[in-house]
Amino acid sequence: MTVTDQLSKVIDKTSRLIDLCAALQEENDLLKLENDSLKLSLESREIKKTELEEKLRVMTLARSLEGIQPTELGLSEKTLDIKQKITEFVREIDKCIVLLKK
Template sequence: MVNPNIDLVVKLEEKIDQLVDRYRAQKEENRLLRDRISELTNQLDEAGSSYTELESSFNKLKIAKTLEASSEDVRETKVKINQIVREIDKCIALLNR
């Protein structure tokens, strides 16, 4: 006849071994996830830096494009501004009546 206490101890040891195995597996999974988080954080930082550089370049290009406007564009812009100023003057004159 098997002693019930020995049987209980054997089952307990098996459960402890299972728990230790699960603990080790979870510990390894956590390490892998931390590594992945670190990798993704680095990628995000690089993407942010790249975005900032591209945005800066884009803004510089917009400014350069504005500065190289042809004389015809400048003349048309001045005409439009003068038209707007005349319309504003008319509105002010109407308000003063």
């Protein structure tokens, strides 16, 4: 085998390695994008979970304060939701009034 043949083989192998490297880099970039997307999705779900846990805590507290189960009163979850929102609005209004008095 001549030096020219050996050099040609080295060049071919180098070319294949460069192509493989480019393909792996492209795959790596795609995996990074997918990873970022999954992280955002997970973060969004964690926020939603926290919101739902807080809502459940408030509803449980409201029910325990009422001392009567909502089904006994004929109240639906939607009615409780509306009551909770009204209560939140009243609190916000009270805060605004306090700020206006200062």
